Amino acid sequence: MITKKAEYAIIILAELASHPPGSMVTSKEIARNRAIPANLVVQLLAALKEAGWTSGTRGPSGGIKLIIDPAEVNLRQVIETIDGPIGITRCLFSNTPCQNKTHCSLRGVWAKAQQNMLSVLEEVTIKDLAEKGAKDC
Amino acid sequence: MITKKAEYAIIILAELASHPPGSMVTSKEIARNRAIPANLVVQLLAALKEAGWTSGTRGPSGGIKLIIDPAEVNLRQVIETIDGPIGITRCLFSNTPCQNKTHCSLRGVWAKAQQNMLSVLEEVTIKDLAEKGAKDC
DNA sequence: TTATAAATAACTAGATTGGTTATATTATAT
DNA sequence: ATATAATATAACCAATCTAGTTATTTATAA
Secondary structure, rough: OOOOOHHHHHHHHHHHHHOOOOOOHHHHHHHHHHHHOOOHHHHHHHHHHHHOOOOEEOOOOOEEEEEEOOOHEHHHOOOOOOOOOOOOOHHOOOOOOOOOOOOHHHHHHHHHHHHHHHHHHHHEHHHHHHHHHOOOO | OOOOHHHHHHHHHHHHOOOOOOOEEEHHHHHHHOOOHHHHHHHHHHHHHHHOOOOOOOOOOOOEEOOOHHOEEEEEHHHHHHOOOOOOOOOHOOOOOOOOOOOOOOHHHHHHHHHHHHHHHHHOEEHHHHHHOOOOO
């Protein structure tokens, strides 16, 4: 399952993207605006920074800003940054089909189902959500 | 994520469907043929019986048999029988969008992504897998 | 009446989730 | 300079879920 943390990360990015480009927003503001636990915002911002999407300035009048075009980041990327690789079954995590059996016809079904899901998540960008005003679920 | 138990249940049904209609197979045979822990087979058969898909006869020369047309049972049904309702995010488990916010544009994305996945799982039946000789992953 | 097989129920170790808590570091307003 | 506001980093935790195991009971064919 896509975790709540990944969902929060998407919402945090959408919140940042909803402000004028280059402007700073504090983690507390994000937490308040989107009703996300403040400590979680801090934790998630660390991962978003690591991914190269945000940068922070410390001290008074500091904050976080987006350093990429929100149209260039899609939901799959954010989810995988926070949760790690996506797999709807354990089978899909190993890159080779079942070693102990000669053939696995289930794997193809899982792969197709997952790809159908991922293509939707790849189509939608942070910009799309920021425009629609994404809120928490 | 789709659990291993759900995957096992699918494979158990495919195994049953791969035998002549009406014929009996013991849980131990299923376990051996498909390399599934014998106790888990027993546990899962209870759920498959509850769903009305199999029936068992106890004692010597007993076993399990399918009591439905394997073409009538699809993967989504089996998964939901074992794992409960499918939801790629927590959001999709509540049938109403976020009460605390007026609108949630993320929900629509999750719903579409999930539906794209489910439609693949609905297309594939136990019969399809039995014909292809589905094995464990 | 005994061996065989399903049926039922309860338990468990380990991993994951959704956080919390504590502390350190840095920039700026005064 | 220095107090303060803010990011940054790390470690911890309770609750739940997963993938099983263990133990017991019931039915039936030979």
